[in-house]
Amino acid sequence: MLVLQYxxxxxxxxxxxxxxxxxxxxxYSSTIFANAGISSSNAATVGLGTIQGFRLDTKLRVYSSM
Numbered sequence: 001m002l003v004l005q006y007x008x009x010x011x012x013x014x015x016x017x018x019x020x021x022x023x024x025x026x027x028y029s030s031t032i033f034a035n036a037g038i039s040s041s042n043a044a045t046v047g048l049g050t051i052q053g054f055r056l057d058t059k060l061r062v063y064s065s066m
Contacts, residue, residue: 026048
C-alpha cells in the first residue's frame with residue numbers, strides 16, 4: 001500500500017510540473033534572458049543551473065524526510 005502512495009505522489013508531482021510551465025521557461029530561457037538584458041549566454045546557463053540545483057536539493061530533502 002505504501003508503494004501505491006509513493007507512485008501517486010510521484011505521478012502527481014510530474015503532473016504539477018507539467019502544468020506549472022517549467023518546461024516552457026527552460027525552452028525559451030535564452031529569449032527571456034536576452035529580453036531581460038543579459039547578453040551572456042554563459043551567465044544565463046549558470047543561473048538556470050543554479051536554480052535547478054536548488055530545486056533538486058529541495059526535492060531530495062522532502063523525499064528523504066518521508
